[in-house]
Amino acid sequence: MKSLIRLLTISAFAAFMFTACEGPMGPAGKDGANGTNGKDGLNGQDANSFCVKCHNTANWTAKEAQYQLSKHFTGNTSARNTKYCARCHTSDGFQEITAQNKYVVSNDIPNAVRITCKTCHQHSVFDFAEDTMAQILRTTTPIPLNYNGNTTTTDFGPINNLCATCHQIRGVTSVNWTDSLGVIKTFNQLPFFPFNKAGQDDKADVKFQVGVNFSVHDGNQSNLFTGINAYEYAGVNYVRTWKHSANDCIDCHMNEYNATTKRGGHSLWPNEEACAACHGGDKITPTQALIDAKRIELAELLTTRKVFKKTTSTAGVVSYSAVPSHDFYGTLFPTTETTTKFATALASNPTVSPTTGLVIPGNKVTMAVDKDFATRIGRPWKYGEMGAAYNYGYINSELSMGVHNPVYALKVLQSSIDWLKAN
Ligand code: HEC
Ligand code: HEC
Ligand code: HEC
Ligand code: HEC
Ligand code: HEC
Ligand code: HEC
Incomplete structure (x- = not known):
């Protein structure tokens, strides 16, 4: 490569000579190196x-x-x-x-x-x-x-x-919030990942306050694939590797392009027909069905103990969401109706600056009577419950539904279910 650059420099210099030079001709130069150097x-x-x-x-x-x-x-x-x-x-x-x-x-x-x-x-x-x-x-x-x-x-x-x-x-999505009096403050609870707490006692109390967030976002494929960063319970042995652990993302996602199904190559969708060369059949559907059943079993257990709330849309789509035990300022929500006002929500109202055109994040605390009292747990969560709720999201928003590491995915869900049943 060096010689290629040198060649380019010499020809640029020569062009300059032809247009500008008026002086006598110099002595003949040495022969150039042969092209093999360019290789x-x-x-x-x-x-x-x-x-x-x-x-x-x-x-x-x-x-x-x-x-x-x-x-x-x-x-x-x-x-x-x-x-x-x-x-x-x-x-x-x-x-x-x-x-x-x-x-x-x-x-x-x-x-x-x-x-x-x-x-x-x-x-x-x-x-x-x-x-x-x-x-x-x-x-x-x-x-x-x-x-x-x-x-x-x-x-x-x-x-x-x-x-x-x-x-x-994903990590941080915003840094400031505004309290009910209009004072701007810095978050110290967002986002909150329970897996970070080394040596955590699964049975210790933890407040799940309005505004606390343990969402992993839709992009956590690298974590499941590697078998890391789920909430792991004390005394449980987690196996992190599986048959495809030594593979790269692109071994599946950029495998041979199939022009008929339009999958593989730079489409980044795995060409599933190429998997059949080893599998002889579909490994994806049965793996996803197995993990999905465990995901629902866990969500139902969490709903029974009022960590989660179950919602069914008019179209029949079921979803689960975590129900805060405490309001934004850390006051325990009661389980019966009262007229007391609580910091029930942290509304996100970003605005656009008229001078810079940039977005100004806005998170404002809402004070209101609590209408969700019937679905409140009425006590702090246990760390083990926080872990189980986090683990649900870890699998649910990962989008492969366990295909990226069926061994770890199953253990993460099963250990959450086992802990909830035992505690
Ligand atoms: C292994 C494949 C590969 C090889 C071999 C390769 N390139 Fe590239 N090249 C790429 C890709 C991919 C890009 C990025 C695509 C883009 O810029 O849109 C790129 C970008 C470039 C660009 C920038 C183009 C732009 O619009 O900014 C130049 C210049 C370039 N290559 C020159 C070369 C030269 C000279 C060689 C040989 C010495 C070479 N490439 C060999 C894959 C390759
Ligand atoms: C650390 C990287 C990362 C950051 C930061 C991030 N995202 Fe994402 N996000 C992803 C990835 C990766 C996906 C794609 C998953 C997929 O669709 O396969 C995704 C997916 C999404 C989706 C769903 C896309 C779909 O088609 O279903 C939405 C909506 C989204 N992101 C919004 C946001 C917003 C809003 C922010 C900023 C507050 C944000 N993301 C910050 C990595 C990130
Ligand atoms: C063993 C093969 C395999 C490997 C290795 C693999 N994936 Fe996947 N991935 C899949 C399959 C299969 C799906 C499900 C595709 C489907 O439902 O159509 C999937 C789904 C996904 C999705 C969700 C697509 C969507 O929006 O529905 C993303 C994003 C993704 N993989 C990224 C990755 C990343 C990043 C890596 C490396 C850390 C990786 N994958 C490694 C096979 C693999
Ligand atoms: C999401 C990341 C990503 C994007 C976006 C992407 N590539 Fe690539 N590309 C890769 C990776 C990873 C490889 C290496 C594949 C391998 O090792 O098999 C690659 C390989 C290549 C190669 C060399 C291999 C070959 O078959 O020639 C070329 C050329 C190339 N890409 C061109 C492009 C062009 C053109 C685009 C846009 C239209 C593009 N890529 C967009 C990730 C990407
Ligand atoms: C710049 C960040 C970024 C990089 C780098 C990146 N991705 Fe993505 N990827 C995303 C986002 C964001 C989405 C979702 C796009 C959307 O919904 O708008 C996504 C979607 C996907 C999907 C969904 C299905 C599809 O066909 O796109 C797969 C699979 C995927 N990425 C695999 C990969 C792989 C494999 C690599 C590495 C070779 C890679 N991504 C690199 C950000 C990224
Ligand atoms: C080179 C051979 C080979 C290729 C290609 C291959 N696999 Fe596999 N895969 C295996 C082996 C071996 C196992 C271990 C389970 C078994 O013996 O069936 C396995 C296991 C799996 C499992 C776990 C299923 C279970 O029951 O344990 C999934 C999911 C999977 N592969 C997905 C894929 C996907 C998706 C592709 C294509 C993108 C793919 N594989 C391509 C060899 C391969």
Whole structure:
């Protein structure tokens, strides 16, 4: 490569000479080095054939067509360009945090570009001898997680690190709230991840206050796949690995493209027909059915003890949500009707600044009579209950419904169920 650059420099200089030089001709130069030097680092090929392996029209057109099938491209959440979302939901945000090694972008990015080729791709060096694919990816380094106190990095493996920079637990979404008197204060309880509490006593009390959030968001695939960061009960042995633990995300999500089903390759949807080569049949549906049944069993147990509330929509869709035991200021909700006002909600009303055009997050405490008294638990939660509620979300919002690690997923759900039954 060095010699290629040198050649370019020499010809630029020569062009300059032809236009500007009026002086006498110099002595004849030495013969140039032969072209083989240009092959250094390109696995013995010249730059033309080496670069063109990727940079040819057919390949590029195919990649673009496949990518347009991906939710990265079709999904509507690339519009999430505000400060706490842009790092994962826009190309600009991702480039900013990876280039500057930070967790949150410096501000909203109103005209951000959605996730594109250049989000994932960037050439590092051109001496491709070592790991060709890693050298065309924007990042492959271990990740400082968005939670975890932001101090340690986790290594999911080179290409997985690219995906897991976004496909991880979300972390902070806002920093300020406004109390009922209009005073702006800083959150100290958001988000709250029970798995962070090392040596926690499962039976200890914990308030689940209005405004506390333990949502992992839809992107926690890297955690389940690796078998980490669920709430783990004392004395239970968790197995973290399964048959596909040694695989990379792309072994399934960028497997061979199938033009008929339009899955595989840069569509990022796994081509399931290619799985059948080993499996001979569908492993996904039965795995998901098994985990889903356990998920519902856990949710029903949590509903019975009033940690969760069950809602059925008019269309018949069942959902479960956690019911706070305490109001925003930490006062226990009673289980019978009263006229006392409580800090029942933390309403999010962001506004847009007329001068800067940036979003000003707004979280305002609502004081009201509590109408949900019938579904309140009437006591602090136990840590084990908080863990079980968190574990429900850990599986439910992960989107693969256990396929990313059926062994760990099952244990996480079963150990929650066992603890609730025993306590
Ligand atoms: C392994 C595949 C691969 C090889 C080999 C490869 N590239 Fe690339 N190249 C990419 C990808 C992927 C991108 C990013 C796509 C984009 O910019 O939209 C890219 C981007 C580029 C860009 C930036 C284009 C732009 O619009 O910003 C240049 C310039 C480039 N490559 C030159 C080269 C040269 C020169 C070589 C050979 C020495 C080479 N590439 C070899 C895959 C490859
Ligand atoms: C810049 C952050 C980011 C990176 C890097 C990233 N993703 Fe995503 N991914 C997202 C977001 C955001 C969505 C959801 C898009 C939507 O709904 O608008 C998504 C959606 C997906 C989906 C849903 C289905 C589909 O076809 O898109 C899969 C699968 C996926 N990503 C896999 C991967 C893999 C594998 C990698 C690594 C090679 C990766 N992602 C890298 C942010 C990212
Ligand atoms: C750490 C990275 C990360 C951050 C930060 C993040 N998200 Fe996401 N989000 C993802 C990933 C990854 C997915 C894609 C999962 C999928 O659809 O496959 C996703 C999915 C979503 C979805 C659902 C998409 C769908 O198609 O179902 C919504 C809505 C969403 N995010 C909103 C937000 C908002 C609002 C913020 C900021 C407050 C935010 N996200 C911050 C990574 C992130
Ligand atoms: C979500 C991240 C992501 C996005 C977005 C993405 N790629 Fe890739 N791309 C990858 C990964 C990971 C690999 C390595 C695949 C492997 O090792 O099999 C790759 C490989 C490639 C290659 C080299 C392999 C080959 O078959 O030629 C090219 C070229 C390429 N991508 C082009 C593109 C183009 C063009 C786009 C936009 C239309 C794009 N990529 C968007 C992640 C991404
Ligand atoms: C053993 C194969 C396999 C591996 C390895 C794998 N996945 Fe998946 N993944 C799947 C399957 C199968 C689904 C379910 C797809 C479906 O329902 O269509 C899925 C679902 C997803 C989804 C949800 C898509 C949606 O929006 O419905 C995302 C995002 C995702 N995977 C990302 C990842 C990431 C990131 C990694 C690496 C940490 C990874 N996957 C590793 C097989 C795999
Ligand atoms: C190279 C062979 C191979 C390929 C390809 C492969 N698998 Fe597997 N997979 C296995 C083996 C072996 C097991 C262990 C269980 C067994 O023996 O059936 C397994 C187990 C699983 C399991 C756990 C099921 C259970 O009952 O324990 C799931 C889920 C799974 N694979 C999904 C996938 C998906 C999705 C793909 C395609 C994207 C895929 N696999 C491709 C070899 C493979």
